[in-house]
Amino acid sequence: MELEKLVRPNIWKLSPYSCARDEFKGRPASVFLDANESPYNNSVNRYPDPLQEEVKARLSVVKSVPAENIFLGNGSDEAIDLVYRVFCNPGVDNVVAIDPTYGMYKVCADINDVAYRSVLLDEGYQLNAAKLLAAVDNNTKVIWLCTPNNPSGNAFPREEVEKVLNGFQGIVVVDEAYSDFSSDRPFRVDIDRWPNMIVLNTFSKAWGCAAIRLGMAFASTEIIGLFNKVKYPYNVNALTQRKAIEMMQDLSRVNMWLSQILSERSKLMPAFADLPICEKVYPSQANFFLAKVKDANSVYNYLIDHGIVVRNRTRVNLCGNCIRVTIGTPAENNELMAALRQYKG
Numbered sequence: 001m002e003l004e005k006l007v008r009p010n011i012w013k014l015s016p017y018s019c020a021r022d023e024f025k026g027r028p029a030s031v032f033l034d035a036n037e038s039p040y041n042n043s044v045n046r047y048p049d050p051l052q053e054e055v056k057a058r059l060s061v062v063k064s065v066p067a068e069n070i071f072l073g074n075g076s077d078e079a080i081d082l083v084y085r086v087f088c089n090p091g092v093d094n095v096v097a098i099d100p101t102y103g104m105y106k107v108c109a110d111i112n113d114v115a116y117r118s119v120l121l122d123e124g125y126q127l128n129a130a131k132l133l134a135a136v137d138n139n140t141k142v143i144w145l146c147t148p149n150n151p152s153g154n155a156f157p158r159e160e161v162e163k164v165l166n167g168f169q170g171i172v173v174v175d176e177a178y179s180d181f182s183s184d185r186p187f188r189v190d191i192d193r194w195p196n197m198i199v200l201n202t203f204s205k206a207w208g209c210a211a212i213r214l215g216m217a218f219a220s221t222e223i224i225g226l227f228n229k230v231k232y233p234y235n236v237n238a239l240t241q242r243k244a245i246e247m248m249q250d251l252s253r254v255n256m257w258l259s260q261i262l263s264e265r266s267k268l269m270p271a272f273a274d275l276p277i278c279e280k281v282y283p284s285q286a287n288f289f290l291a292k293v294k295d296a297n298s299v300y301n302y303l304i305d306h307g308i309v310v311r312n313r314t315r316v317n318l319c320g321n322c323i324r325v326t327i328g329t330p331a332e333n334n335e336l337m338a339a340l341r342q343y344k345g
C-alpha cells in the first residue's frame with residue numbers, strides 16, 4: 001500500500017502548527033515563559049501535553065498496543081472526522097459503509113462533502129464482504145466497519161472482516177467501540193498485519209467515561225503521524241487526561257462493571273424475548289441489544305410515559321419496529337421489565 005496516494009495532497013504537504021510545548025521537550029526547565037500562560041498555579045493554568053504521552057503509555061499496557069500506534073481525540077468522533085479530513089478530497093472521493101450502522105460516519109461524510117455509499121447488511125445483519133467490495137470504485141478512499149455493530153449488536157465473523165481488509169487497497173476503519181463486551185479477538189492487536197487498518201476504541205462505553213470525551217485510534221505510525229498533524233494542537237484537555245489516568249490506575253472498577261453488564265445482558269435478553277410484545281431479540285456482543293416488537297412507536301412512547309428511555313430505531317433501514325435497549329443496572333433492568341410486563345398495547 002502506498003500511503004501517499006491515499007492522502008489528500010494538501011495534508012501530505014502540510015507543515016503542522018508548532019506549539020510552544022512541542023518545541024520545548026525533554027530538557028530540564030522550571031521557568032516557563034514560552035506559552036503566554038498565567039504563571040499562577042490553579043492546577044489548570046498550563047497547556048496540556050499535546051500528545052498525551054502519559055495517557056498513551058498507560059493505555060499501551062491496558063490495550064496491548066505500542067504507544068506510537070495510538071492517537072487520542074475528543075471522543076472517537078474526532079477520529080472519525082479526521083479520517084475524512086486526512087484521506088478524502090471533498091466533492092471528489094467517496095467512502096463505503098455498511099447499513100445500518102453508527103450514524104456519525106454519514107454525518108461526517110456530509111460535513112466534509114464526501115459521497116457516502118451504503119451497502120445493506122444481509123439477513124440477520126450479517127456482513128457480506130463481496131457485496132461491500134463491489135461498491136468500491138477508483139475514488140473510494142475508506143470503508144467503514146463497526147463490529148460489534150451499532151445498532152444491531154452483532155460482531156461480524158473475523159474471516160469476513162479480513163476479506164474486506166485484504167480485498168481493499170484503501171483505508172479500512174474497524175470501529176471496536178463495543179469490543180470490551182465481546183469475546184472475539186479484537187482487531188486492534190493486529191494493526192501490524194494491515195497497514196491500511198485504523199481501529200477505533202472509546203472511553204465512553206465499557207470505561208464509563210462518556211462525559212470526558214476521550215476516543216482512541218490505533219494504526220500504523222505513519223497514519224498516527226498524519227492524524228497528529230491535522231488535529232487541534234491541544235485536542236484533549238488536561239482534566240480529561242487526568243481522569244483517564246485515574247481510571248487506568250484502578251482497572252478493578254471497570255472490570256467489575258463489565259462483568260456485571262455481561263451478566264445482566266445474559267438475563268435481560270431472554271427475559272425480553274419472552275415478553276408477549278417481543279417478536280425477536282437479535283444476538284448481541286455489546287452493552288445493548290436490538291429487539292423487534294409488534295409496534296415500536298407505541299412501546300417507545302409507553303416507556304417514555306413511565307420515565308424509561310430506549311432508542312426507537314424503527315425508521316432505520318432493516319430495523320422496522322426495532323428498539324435498541326442499553327443494559328442498565330440490575331435495578332434499571334428490572335424497572336424496564338416490570339413496566340413492559342404491564343404493557344397492554
Ligand SMILES: *Cc1c(COP(=O)(O)O)cnc(C)c1O
Pocket residue numbers: 074075076077078102146150175177201202203204205210214215
Ligand atoms: C458510542 C459509539 C462510539 C463512541 O463515540 P465517542 O465519540 O467516543 O463517545 C463510537 N462508535 C460507535 C459505533 C459507537 O456506538
